[in-house]
Amino acid sequence: MKTYNCDVVVVGAGPGGSMAAKFCAKGGLNTIMIEKKAEIGAPLRCAEGVSKKWLEEVGIEPDPTWICADMVGAVIRSPSGYEFKLDESHAGSEVGYVLERHLFDKALARDAVAAGAKIMMRTSCTDVIKEGGKLVGVKCRSMGEEIVIRAKAIVAADGYESQVGRWAGIETKLEMNDIDSCIQYRMVNADIDPEYCEFNIGAKIAPGGYLWIFPKGNGVANVGIGVMAKFCKDSEPKKYLDKFIETDPRFKNSQAVEVAAGMVSTCPGLDCAVDDNIILVGDAARIIDPITGGGICHACRTGMYAGLVLTECAKKGDFSKEALMPYEKMWRDRMEDKLYRNWMAKERLAELDDETIDELVKLISGSDIKEVNVYNLLKVVKEKFPKVVEGFEDLI
Amino acid sequence: MIVNLDKCLHCGGCVGSCPTNAIFLNDFVLEFSSKCNRCGRCVKICPVHALTMEGKQ
Ligand SMILES: Cc1cc2nc3c(=O)[nH]c(=O)nc-3n(C[C@H](O)[C@H](O)[C@H](O)COP(=O)(O)OP(=O)(O)OC[C@H]3O[C@@H](n4cnc5c(N)ncnc54)[C@H](O)[C@@H]3O)c2cc1C
Ligand code: SF4
Ligand code: SF4
Numbered sequence: 087m088k089t090y091n092c093d094v095v096v097v098g099a100g101p102g103g104s105m106a107a108k109f110c111a112k113g114g115l116n117t118i119m120i121e122k123k124a125e126i127g128a129p130l131r132c133a134e135g136v137s138k139k140w141l142e143e144v145g146i147e148p149d150p151t152w153i154c155a156d157m158v159g160a161v162i163r164s165p166s167g168y169e170f171k172l173d174e175s176h177a178g179s180e181v182g183y184v185l186e187r188h189l190f191d192k193a194l195a196r197d198a199v200a201a202g203a204k205i206m207m208r209t210s211c212t213d214v215i216k217e218g219g220k221l222v223g224v225k226c227r228s229m230g231e232e233i234v235i236r237a238k239a240i241v242a243a244d245g246y247e248s249q250v251g252r253w254a255g256i257e258t259k260l261e262m263n264d265i266d267s268c269i270q271y272r273m274v275n276a277d278i279d280p281e282y283c284e285f286n287i288g289a290k291i292a293p294g295g296y297l298w299i300f301p302k303g304n305g306v307a308n309v310g311i312g313v314m315a316k317f318c319k320d321s322e323p324k325k326y327l328d329k330f331i332e333t334d335p336r337f338k339n340s341q342a343v344e345v346a347a348g349m350v351s352t353c354p355g356l357d358c359a360v361d362d363n364i365i366l367v368g369d370a371a372r373i374i375d376p377i378t379g380g381g382i383c384h385a386c387r388t389g390m391y392a393g394l395v396l397t398e399c400a401k402k403g404d405f406s407k408e409a410l411m412p413y414e415k416m417w418r419d420r421m422e423d424k425l426y427r428n429w430m431a432k433e434r435l436a437e438l439d440d441e442t443i444d445e446l447v448k449l450i451s452g453s454d455i456k457e458v459n460v461y462n463l464l465k466v467v468k469e470k471f472p473k474v475v476e477g478f479e480d481l482i
Numbered sequence: 483m484i485v486n487l488d489k490c491l492h493c494g495g496c497v498g499s500c501p502t503n504a505i506f507l508n509d510f511v512l513e514f515s516s517k518c519n520r521c522g523r524c525v526k527i528c529p530v531h532a533l534t535m536e537g538k539q
Pocket of ligand 3: 499500501502503504514517518520521523525
């Protein structure tokens, strides 16, 4: 069997994998990144909305090739149609750009290659290899051939599927209330506001989740929905999305040109995302905002942290769990509080009836929020509806 | 497990949600292993209802 040797094998060439590969290669590590699909960044499984601030934090220069549209604000709509609209003057952090994900992901992969990483396409990891209880690499199917990649450490960047970690013995199982099942259409010729991202909430719109409209310019928009898994039984996500599009006049003369599906985890992240010789990043580590489902920035951050920590480990030749723990500390210090707070908020919001959600949206539209983000919205809720945030008010 | 290939969008959602890690998605093809304990979760939560369990409606 053909065997490759390297310092780090990265499984999955999404944003998390490419960032990890880039920072490993930059640190002088011999890095191989494998991707099972035939094209990086496609098919699309994303609404493509990101904020702007974090790009600088992870060293990504905004590039017009992968920025599809620039948002000036956001609209939150309640079941009865109450709107909370944030205009340019207080646009902010949960909106920003709508990306061209297939180009964004490829740009990150290019950066990894420029730093010295190798990529193997159409190469699926099918299991990990353990020798004497120690992880020493991965088994793969590469272009139809069984191969082995031996490495000192594995970065599991395999996205929502999150199987590599499980093969290695890290439990990544999810509860039904921590999964959103999603479907999205790329609608064309829609009569929508090109500069606002829209979030529709409420049990009769999207039980336990939300329905988004993210404009891409020229009457094109990603219109999709996430429904909490515990409310699904018979293609609920598709039924709710179809109903919305059928009844909203803005889509009267609009048609879908692309259908995408996917799932997001809405838990606050794994209990521990490292073990001996393995690090989990991004969706694989279940590190994704439980309210917005935004995971691109989290994948990029955790990918970068993984690369930095592995570079340090290589200097000492120690890739044990203990040596990898700085990664755990880095992501928790940066994101844990927010993930936990938004997870609690998600749990509460899913319990509210539509009348209360109407009240909530009316309430926040009357408030003076300078910047739209979950934190600021929760602060208003805390003031007026303390019950909703009971139990995690300390985090707000 | 029966996969309705006309419906499945090969999104990998069922793979990541399976509590026994019994599903593998090879780009466009779903493979089910003997680890499946017939809990029915994947059938319920697929966004387009592309899965049905053998021996059940
Ligand atoms: C419907 C939907 C809408 C979303 N909208 C947004 C949004 O608007 N904004 C936002 O920030 N986030 C959004 N997200 C979340 C976002 O897409 C993810 O958080 C992000 O892609 C995570 O990056 P990643 O690198 O961890 O994983 P991914 O981008 O999923 O990459 C994982 C890669 O690993 C590959 N892979 C998997 N298994 C294997 C294997 N065994 N062998 C080899 N390769 C493998 C996959 O093919 C894939 O290319 C959305 C998600 C969904 C489902
Ligand atoms: S969740 Fe449904 S659409 Fe997605 S891969 Fe599984 S069967 Fe196919
Ligand atoms: S029925 Fe349950 S165990 Fe079997 S494949 Fe589906 S989710 Fe996994």
